[in-house]
Amino acid sequence: MNDDAASITLEHVNLDFPIFRSGSRSLKKLLFSQGKNLLRTARGPRVGGDITLGHNPHSKIVHVQALRDISLHIGAGERVGLLGHNGAGKSTLLRVMGGIYHPGARRLDIHGSVSALLDLHSGMNAELTGRENITLFGRQKGLSTPRIRQLETDVEAFAELGAFLDLPVRLYSSGMSVRLGFGLATATAPQILLMDEWFMAGDRHFQERAERRLTAMVNATDILVMTSHNLGVLEKWCNRLIWMEGGRIRMDGAPPAVLAAYRAQVHGDAQDAPAIP
């Protein structure tokens, strides 16, 4: 086995978010009446992780169970797509893999350099200009001054922000922030690329160029893990899909099988939904 090969191994990962329930009577009533959780919205498909009262039912803190007993291994060459309902735990799982959240786990091994396209402004200082943020990014990555200048040329050409590159990032629209953030995050290829679906933001012209840049980057990475609600995007980019539901893995396998099962469930939910009067 190649010791340098990138890999992700999670065993029995659990992550709860404690939240202050501020005495909401309706939430309290629902929690008590349902015993422990809110699995579904009143009508329609499931949303979010389970909400529990924790050990003390009278505490003002409730827990959102974002990840439950997640075990998986991802090896080099895998392009993994995470899919599932809103609040299924996809972004939380990416953040665990990116080292942003520290969950309870029997084992959590991330082997290889990681780059995460998770938040628009991650690592950026909104008070600095786009150009200054490029330098900051380069310094954080430990790049030499000539290499930082190359990075600046590359990102400037890609982001096409014109004069805005020399204005503070806090003045950028969300699409402009995506251009800069995406340009930076895709400037150097990591071994493991984690990507939330926000990269689909931006105008069509940007998306086409972003896709070309991303293709080059993904081809140079060992592992891609991405989330998307767009099944076409997952089908195109991934060779393995993990379907999440309520913080758990519901199905993990080859895209055709997982997509067929997922579509069947979504179709079933749509048929169960009450007709709109």
Ligand SMILES: Nc1ncnc2c1ncn2[C@@H]1O[C@H](COP(=O)(O)OP(=O)(O)OP(=O)(O)O)[C@@H](O)[C@H]1O
């Ligand atoms: N910072 C947080 N504080 C409290 N609860 C959170 C936090 N982040 C996520 N959650 C909760 O954890 C659960 C999983 O959220 P997550 O963002 O991982 O879902 P997701 O599958 O990415 O959803 P979506 O498709 O809507 O983006 C949800 O119930 C959400 O309410």
